[in-house]
Amino acid sequence: MSDRLTTGITVLDRELGGGIPAGSIVALLADPASQSELFLYELTAVRGTLYLTTVRSDQAVEDAIARTRTRTGSPTVRDVGGEAPLDVANKLVRDLPEGANLIVDIVDVLESNDPVRYRAFLNGLQTHMVNTGGLAVLHGMKGGEPANRRYTEHMADVVFDLRTTVDGAEIENRLAVPKFRGGRAPEETIKLRLSDQVAVDTSRDIA
Template sequence: MKKFATGITVLDSCLGGGIPAGSLVLLIEKPGAGAEIITFQFAVEGVKRGESVLYIVTDETSENLMDHVKVYFPEFTTNEKFTLISFISNITNDARAFLRSSKHDPLGYIRKILATSKYDRIIINNLNNLIRNYDEEEVISLFEELSRKVKNDESVAIVILVEGAVDSRIENTLKSIADGIFELDIQERENEIQRRLKVIKLRRCMVPKNVFRYDITEKGIRMESLMRVI
């Protein structure tokens, strides 16, 4: 079975090489847990391997997104394998104002891309902004289309969802559609911030029985230790 490496060595090892082809993975994070950086690492790893990457950002400009990527991956350079699409223009940084004033339909545009293009790796950062600006059924329908797309193309999609920011019914529906669920937690312990990742489910893959402790470093995500779930 083909697998897509995340670029996080410890995680890839525990997943037997990476995320199985045909998977739609939902990254559910507490704010500040670092899901965005995981998607950067996933995208950079894909470009390194010569794979085509589509990165969709819904809540900031492409320029700001690339500035953020460069903090962790300063040597990363875009090429024909990397497509970055932002739904926020330089004219306005307000998502609602942009969606109201523009004739451009972001949700419809994503659907068009899914119907007409093929990518090895697809990233949506993040789903919350679409849920706030569209009918929930439209967003769920898009999520289902993305699930079918990655299975047909034997590709992988990763989508960020901020925990607790949408109705629990919507969140549970998205969880049921997703092939994989990774939960990212952040907590303050004494004098340090600790971040942990749990693989809740991942079809076509043995789910690790561990909670992964990770740090955000100048080179992206680094996992050093495994903690047994009791």
């Protein structure tokens, strides 16, 4: 599909040539101590979203979305972190409507399943997203990644690599897009501010 879907973050859409191709799977990889979930919250503002949480409870996610100052929508939040998380996620994915977002936060729990079953989940997800023209975002934590993370990165059409560094009192967030099927990936990282929303950091780098 040639249609582009907005991420809800204007500068990122511009860097990506108008957004992400409809039907894509996106892997958002980030440090556990970063505020990468702000990306997920902003995404809920631009279209209907099914938000699958695997670690936090559904109530905790809903409370966090209600408290954030960034622009959000009203996603349907489901806790799939209990028994048979992959089976529950599979069933919910099959019911996704046309043009919807799917967020899995965090995908590490699903990646910890049997490789054959996880691979089948990814292939089913890819087929469904292409058929419905939606967008799936798999939010993964860096450091101690499950062995199946390589399948996530391979199947993903777009990889967002959020790099957070702390130097004294300064916190720096840079977003790299090393993989972008269906478009041209930015050649340079994007410096971001992640406080109460996602914004471009316009402060100049000092060499």
